[in-house]
Amino acid sequence: MEVILLERIEKLGQMGDVVKVKDGFARNFLLPQKKALRASEDNLAYFEKEKVTLEANNLKQKQEAEVILTKLDDFNLIIIRQAGETGQLYGSVNTNDVKTSLNENGFVVEKNQIKLDKPIKELGIHKVSVKLHPEVQAIISVIVSRTESEAETLIKGDEIKIESEENLISEDTINLEEVFEEGAVPEDINEESAEITEDNDNQISEDLSNENNSDTDESEKKDDADS
Structure with missing residues (x-):
C-alpha cells in the first residue's frame, strides 16, 4: 500500500513523502495512529492544501518536545524492586513500569514512546530511550535498586554489594x-x-x-x- 507520511517515520521517510509499506503495517499502525494517509488523489490534494498547516503543527510539537527534552534527557528514574543476593530481581521491570514511574515523576508519556528491548531483570543502571517526537528522543537512566540509598550509591558510580553465584555455597x-x-x-x-x-x-x-x-x-x- 502507498501512503503519504504526515510526520517523519524512522527508516521510512519525512513528512510529505509517498512511500510503499506492507498493508498490515499501514492498517494496524500508520493509519489508525494518524501518521499517514492513503496515497489517493484526493488525499494528495488534501495534503498539498494543508501542507503549511501540518508543517507548522509539526514544528510546534517538536519545540514542545525539545522543552521536555531539557528536563528528561539524562534523568535518573529510580524504581525500587526486591532482589536476591546475586542482584537478580524477583520479577522484572517492563515498559509499563517505566511509563508509570515517569508519569509519577510528572512526565506524560505513553508506552509506545518508550523503547525497552527486553524486560529488566537485574539491579543496576539501565539506559532507556523515550521518543518525545519523531525527531526528538531522550535517553534516561532507569536505576533499579532495592532501596533509595542503594540507588544513590549507584548514581554516585559506586558498586553495590552483590554476591556471585559461586560464592553462595x-x-x-x-x-x-x-x-x-x-x-x-x-x-x-x-x-x-x-x-x-x-x-x-x-x-x-x-x-x-x-x-x-x-x-x-x-x-x-x-x-x-x-x-
Missing part, C-alpha cells in the same frame, strides 16, 4: 576438607572426635567383659548340674 555442600587446609581441622573438633572414639572403645571393652562374665556363669551352672 549451601550448607549441604560444605565439608571440612573444603573449609580447612589439610591437617588444620580445629582442635575442638579433633578433641570431640577423640572423645567419641574413646567412649566407643570403653563401651566395646565393657560389652566384652560382660559377655565373658556371662559365659563363666553359664559354665559354672553347667558343672553344678553335672555334679
